[in-house]
Amino acid sequence: MQEITLADFERAIKAAAETALRNEKYFSELDSAAGDADFGVSLASGFRVVQNDWDQLDRSSIGAFLLKISMIISRNVGGCSGPIWGTAFMRAGMLSRDKTSITLEDLEKMLTAAIEGIQQRGGAVEGDKTLLDALIPVRNKIKEYVGKPDADLREVLREAAAVATEAIERTKNWVAKRGRQSFTGERSVGTPDPGIVAIATMLNDICKAVGVEPASQASNG
Amino acid sequence: MKKFVNDPANFVAEMLEGVALANPEMLRYVPEYNLIYRADRPNPDKVSVVQGSGSGHEPAHIMAVGPGMLDAAAPGNVFSAPPVDYCYECIKRLASPKGVLVLINNYQGDRMNWDMAIEMAQAEGINVKSFIIDDDVAVQDSTHTVGRRGVAGNFFVIKACGAAAERGASLDELLRIAQKVNSQVRTMGVALTSCTPPAKGKPIFEIGDDEIEVGVGIHGEPGRRRDKLKPADAIVDELFDAVFNDLPFKSGDRVAVMINGLGGTPISELYVLYRRAAQRCKEKGLTIVRNYVGEYCTSLEMAGASLTLLRLDSELEDLLAAPAEVAVRIF
Known part of the structure; x- marks a missing residue:
């Protein structure tokens, strides 16, 4: 089966950064329903630095690259989102420190480590209406393909984007239980969680960046 | 401001x-x-x-x-x-x-x-x-x-x-x-005024001239309740009881007492508060081994104070008495 290379990670992060910048206002609007309306601005401030520092990032391995992204995100994304997103990149980076290409099985492990990191740092669990409710189904979908020698990475990516997109509608009417949104509990019902929308939009944009037609559209951005 | x-x-x-x-x-x-x-x-x-x-x-x-x-x-x-x-x-x-x-x-x-x-x-x-x-x-x-x-x-x-x-x-x-x-340590604070972070330029919360925030946080977070200003002794009594009953402390305890200014209260007022705290300790059978009156943990220029009680044992008494030197000094 094909391997996932450092160049693939670069393309993905670059696309995700563009998602964050293009949706700065939209993600903040989603956050204003029950949070403090700064999620889009916070996320964009971090990914703007990723873009600005792009040429100087350490590319000696996938892990080194992700650890650098982790530091930039934790440092520059405001509020609690910084260390939460930063921890996800850090845990994934720690498992790929000496690798310039990885298998789908490695990716699944990295994603699992990222999910555990987010849970530990933020104290959220599945069902709290956070980005975990997009990331966990994505990880589970990837797991289905692990061990299938004929799995097509492009199909895996499309399917991963599809489950993340489904999570937006599926969780929309849940009550947010963690983060700033939890203070306003009931007000979150009916509005999608901005973290879930961000993950889904990023995955759909990554699809487009590598020429994979996404199964559906997540964002208006 | x-x-x-x-x-x-x-x-x-x-x-x-x-x-x-x-x-x-x-x-x-x-x-x-x-x-x-x-x-x-x-x-x-x-x-x-x-x-x-x-x-x-x-x-x-x-x-x-x-x-x-x-x-x-x-x-x-x-x-x-x-x-x-x-x-x-x-x-x-x-x-x-x-x-x-x-x-x-x-x-x-x-x-x-x-x-x-x-x-x-x-x-x-x-x-x-x-x-x-x-x-x-x-x-x-x-x-x-x-x-x-x-x-x-x-x-x-x-x-x-x-x-x-x-x-x-x-x-x-x-x-x-x-x-x-x-x-073994318990604290509660009270604010008489708000405070203004320099980059924000306006007070972080509103409070009337005749109001106090009981149980205020050091970032101006709300405490237990908003109350009318009352005599200093009554304010100390409320802080003291909350702290004393929480551990709870008991008669015979040896303690360190701290009256900490939140940034905008003169030391003269802090000693007015300490006076009552010392009276309450005596009344409750606490022996004050060490006292600390001044600014230790502030909230910019907020007028207000906190009261801390620490129950001591011989190990802690020894450690508190050990020499130390820091950047703030008056001698």
């Missing part, structure tokens, strides 16, 4: 530069990471004790760096946790073979950033552990916190751990001492 400020964005950096210039022998300053550390650190024979919280609480914690206290402090902006790279650099530069102890006040931002930095440092083989301080009895959760907040009781954790570290205690030994102090 009038303030001594140049560009508000440089407020913290200029304060740190001032602290460093005032203590050229004792302290070193790394502007890129808001890092102030003891010139003779790290010491391979001693655990480094460090802290980093938001600024605006001075002398906590940046002016608590010195022999017998903290080895380093890495503050964030006013009322903002230090970012992860400040925390990481602080640990890395203070790394000693005996270990690094990070004392964290219980606020979500501080915890997340330090936890992440600690994880990164541990992955590089640095021996670092942390301890969470949560002495404020006023509220269980707040806008900044899950659980109780860390406030003026922090001083006693720093003092005891700083003294023990100076004598060569191991990292695990220091964790035990931190745990002991935190489990």
Whole structure:
């Protein structure tokens, strides 16, 4: 089966950064329903630095690259989102420190480590209406393909984007239980969680960046 | 609100530069990471004790760096946790073979950033552990916190751990001492006025001329309730009862008492408060072994005070009495 290379990670992060910048206002609007309306601005401030520092990032391995992204995100994304997103990149980076290409099985492990990191740092669990409710189904979908020698990475990516997109509608009417949104509990019902929308939009944009037609559209951005 | 400020964005950096210039022998300053550390650190024979919280609480914690206290402090902006790279650099530069102890006040931002930095440092083989301080009895959760907040009781954790570290205690030994102090210390505060972060330019909450916020947090977070201003003794009584009953303290206890000013209350008023606190201790059968009246953990220029009681045993009495030197001094 094909391997996932450092160049693939670069393309993905670059696309995700563009998602964050293009949706700065939209993600903040989603956050204003029950949070403090700064999620889009916070996320964009971090990914703007990723873009600005792009040429100087350490590319000696996938892990080194992700650890650098982790530091930039934790440092520059405001509020609690910084260390939460930063921890996800850090845990994934720690498992790929000496690798310039990885298998789908490695990716699944990295994603699992990222999910555990987010849970530990933020104290959220599945069902709290956070980005975990997009990331966990994505990880589970990837797991289905692990061990299938004929799995097509492009199909895996499309399917991963599809489950993340489904999570937006599926969780929309849940009550947010963690983060700033939890203070306003009931007000979150009916509005999608901005973290879930961000993950889904990023995955759909990554699809487009590598020429994979996404199964559906997540964002208006 | 009038303030001594140049560009508000440089407020913290200029304060740190001032602290460093005032203590050229004792302290070193790394502007890129808001890092102030003891010139003779790290010491391979001693655990480094460090802290980093938001600024605006001075002398906590940046002016608590010195022999017998903290080895380093890495503050964030006013009322903002230090970012992860400040925390990481602080640990890395203070790394000693005996270990690094990070004392964290219980606020979500501080915890997340330090936890992440600690994880990164541990992955590089640095021996670092942390301890969470949560002495404020006023509220269980707040806008900044899950659980109780860390406030003026922090001083006693720093003092005891700083003294023990100076004598060569191991990292695990220091964790035990931190745990002991935190489990025996209780604090509650009251605000007479709000305060204004320089970069924000307006008060962080509104409060009437005749009102007080009972149980206020050191970032102006709401406390237990808004009340009408009442005589000083009645205010002390409320703080004292909340703190006394929480542990609970009991007749015969030997204690340290702290009346901490929140930044805008003159020391004369703090002694009016101490007078009543001492009366209440006597009435309850507490023996005051040490007292602390002054500013230890403030909230910029907020008028107000907090009352802290710490139950002592011979070990803690000894550690509190050990010599220490910090950047704030009056002699």
